Amino acid sequence: MFALVDCNEFYVSCERAFQNKLKGLPVVVLSNNDGCIISRSAEAKALGIKMGEPYFKVKPLLTQHEVRVFSSNYVLYGDMSRRVMHYLSSVVPDVEIYSIDEAFLDLRGMERYHGCLAKYATDIKQEIYRRTHIPTCVGIGPTKTLAKLANRITKKNPALGGICYLDTGAKRQWALEQVAVEDVWGIGRQYATKLHDAGICTAAALAQCSESWVRKHLGGVVGARLVRELQGFPCHAFQPCEDGATPERQSIACTRTFGKPLSTFADLLGAVGAFASRAAEKLRRQGSAVNTMTVFISKNKYGTEPPPYTFSTVVALPVATDDTSDLLRYARIALKRIWQPSSVYIKAGVVLAGLETAGQQQLGLFSTSNKGEARARLLQELDQLNQRFGAGTVRFATASIPKGKQSVPWLGNADFKSGAYTTNWDELWAL
């Protein structure tokens, strides 16, 4: 059996954990740049506020109902997530962190120690709440997909008390019949349309589809696995990670929409340089080196201009590196290739792919290991300073930005940001 622990309305719950007065009130959290709604309390959902809606469009509705609005505060959410995951890792041997607010638990063979798994899950749920004030729901089933499905059912049926355990064939059948096909894990918009056109409208109907039909219409092996999982045969590997540690990534990206449109090469280089620096930090944190970098810049796709909106270029690095100054150098070269004068851009990004284990990459023909060691120490210092005193405290000159928010041309809006209650002494939460 596998369990999926899912934090309810995670970002909203993080804000509520530090502001008790928000409980029972409609609350929403906005995406970066205060662009879209990305988390809604139940009260906000009830007002008809949809996921992903642009903030400026729903602003009147939010004002009318006195909805509390927050800019996203990823430092806070990341730290709260770490606390939840760390606790889970301390009570269950094998935990797979699936996203910032979800984890799969491997409960195979655990009845022996804990008796009924529903009771065990209830204890875990209550302890998470006691420690963090984050409410959760737990779905338990023989496959990850069924655990997901069970989790969804708890959210729709408050009477279940946040726990749904699909321990018998009858319960599984019942559960499959409850869930619309578009709400199955792995069924997105495209597949949902196809399925409805074929008269397949529930998870139960999907579970009965023939493998050949599914292979033909739902992405080949992906669809075949999905159906098998619904039938109770595990096809998705369980991938536990060490004590709440974040899993190693195969690609690392840093992309942002600017606070205002930019057009000069200098402004764009400032943004791309900062993104490359940030990506390099993430790279070093997981001990990787990169051999392929993509840089892109985008125009506004909502305007009257015809496509294309995004211009990107890929740089194959001669030698895999984790050095910020290397990435800054190539980022500048890449930007030169795609930037056009008198164009207006609203977004840029740096994506690192082709990640290798650092230190094991091939030495360049003319590089010397002494230089490498000194360099590595410097970068380590840089990362530690930035971690301790805040991102961007120490930077490379090319990624440098003048002091003061107003002079950082690419910085996005965050007009409603709560404090770094748990990670910054100056903003420490107090009663």
Add this chain to the structure above:
DNA sequence: TCTGGGGTCCTAGGACCC
């Protein structure tokens, strides 16, 4: 004229997830 039958590697693009 006939124009095999494997492989591998890479990339672009599509679909999905939170």
Add this chain to the structure above:
DNA sequence: TCTGGGGTCCTAGGACCC
């Protein structure tokens, strides 16, 4: 004025190899 960001996996098709 104002429309997020960061991931995963799979497939098809081309280039190239023997």
